Amino acid sequence: MTRPSYLEIDLSAIQSNLSLVSSLAPNSKTVACVKADAYGHGAVAVAEVLQGKADLLGLASLEEAQQLKAAGIEAPMLLLEGCFDKSEWLEASQNNHSAVVHCQGQLEALLSLDLPNPISVWLKMDSGMHRLGFDPSQYADAHRQLQQSGKCKSIQLMSHFACSEELDNPFNDQQIQVFTDTLRGIEGQRSIANSAAILTRPDTHLDWVRPGYMLYGNSPMPGEVAESRKLHTAMSFYSEIISIRHIAAGEGVGYNHAWRAEHDSTIAVVAAGYGDGYPRNAKNGSPVLVDGQPAGTAGHIAMDMMLVNVTRMPNAQPGSKVELWGKELPVSRVAKHSGMSGYELLTRLTSRLPRRYIT
Ligand SMILES: Cc1ncc(COP(=O)(O)O)c(C=O)c1O
Numbered sequence: 001m002t003r004p005s006y007l008e009i010d011l012s013a014i015q016s017n018l019s020l021v022s023s024l025a026p027n028s029k030t031v032a033c034v035k036a037d038a039y040g041h042g043a044v045a046v047a048e049v050l051q052g053k054a055d056l057l058g059l060a061s062l063e064e065a066q067q068l069k070a071a072g073i074e075a076p077m078l079l080l081e082g083c084f085d086k087s088e089w090l091e092a093s094q095n096n097h098s099a100v101v102h103c104q105g106q107l108e109a110l111l112s113l114d115l116p117n118p119i120s121v122w123l124k125m126d127s128g129m130h131r132l133g134f135d136p137s138q139y140a141d142a143h144r145q146l147q148q149s150g151k152c153k154s155i156q157l158m159s160h161f162a163c164s165e166e167l168d169n170p171f172n173d174q175q176i177q178v179f180t181d182t183l184r185g186i187e188g189q190r191s192i193a194n195s196a197a198i199l200t201r202p203d204t205h206l207d208w209v210r211p212g213y214m215l216y217g218n219s220p221m222p223g224e225v226a227e228s229r230k231l232h233t234a235m236s237f238y239s240e241i242i243s244i245r246h247i248a249a250g251e252g253v254g255y256n257h258a259w260r261a262e263h264d265s266t267i268a269v270v271a272a273g274y275g276d277g278y279p280r281n282a283k284n285g286s287p288v289l290v291d292g293q294p295a296g297t298a299g300h301i302a303m304d305m306m307l308v309n310v311t312r313m314p315n316a317q318p319g320s321k322v323e324l325w326g327k328e329l330p331v332s333r334v335a336k337h338s339g340m341s342g343y344e345l346l347t348r349l350t351s352r353l354p355r356r357y358i359t
Contacts, residue, residue: 005240013217017231034059035059060081103132136178157186159175164201238321241322249264254307259299266316272324286334289322
């Protein structure tokens with residue numbers, strides 16, 4: 001028997017979440033974000049089911065695009081941070097990748113080159129997030145330079161929200177205003193909506209939407225469960241109990257005895273830990289499901305194991321199935337117990353965990 005910890009990835013859930021995107025934004029094309037190994041779900045397997053259905057696959061880097069190409073993925077790809085040097089621009093153009101241009105240095109590198117093929121550029125504006133993008137005051141000029149260069153097959157106009165999961169934050173409207181005002185008089189297809197905006201702000205769908213987190217069946221809106229948005233959770237992180245210990249009142253368990261039994265207790269050892277990507281800083285009582293029943297962690301998460309309080313679960317035994325997050329336990333609930341985001345938990349899973357795909 002092998003170590004009983006794995007990720008079950010439901011590819012049909014991802015397809016159905018993409019269909020949901022299309023039904024919410026029926027007049028928009030889709031950049032399906034499969035960067036960061038498809039948010040931990042395995043970029044090749046996810047790209048295989050999305051190709052032909054999403055209009056573009058969104059990646060963070062040329063390396064990520066190369067990995068997909070090497071695995072036989074032919075779908076058009078968008079490099080969301082653009083290219084990092086001249087050789088990357090040449091390679092992106094050769095492979096017909098679309099790429100973001102977000103700063104003067106990238107613009108100059110692109111304009112200085114003889115490209116093998118004209119490239120499809122996504123010109124990024126900093127509408128207020130202050131991360132990547134041209135200042136609105138410089139945007140029209142950057143657009144004019146790209147247009148006049150003759151090196152662009154098309155120029156898409158994009159920006160990114162800073163606070164879109166905060167429904168009532170007035171900054172969302174401010175960003176939309178800046179984006180709209182700056183684009184007045186500039187021709188091109190427009191894109192600003194990530195998952196939160198796709199779910200909550202139809203006025204931002206425009207020509208292209210760029211879903212990531214929701215594609216995997218998670219709502220970015222705080223406190224929301226996937227079902228309330230008709231999303232289907234794609235990833236379930238499973239393990240098993242591998243040992244049971246009876247702990248007398250007053251005894252401590254695990255490293256530094258970070259949990260101490262107030263009463264005689266039963267503690268299960270589960271074969272998953274921070275070496276798999278489960279957060280080490282998960283607090284005592286972080287939720288898990290043992291044979292579908294709610295239980296909580298006890299003490300520090302170790303590299304390969306964690307301890308779970310099963311005192312009130314007389315049937316818990318070695319071999320009992322444990323869900324660490326997934327279809328029955330939203331990753332966002334686990335994330336909250338470690339002061340992290342669900343996005344972070346998904347993308348920090350390690351390669352030690354086998355991914356088992358179901359359709
Ligand atoms: C430029 C850009 N667009 C879209 C997304 C997708 O965002 P989400 O996963 O919240 O849908 C991201 C994610 O970080 C991004 O950086």
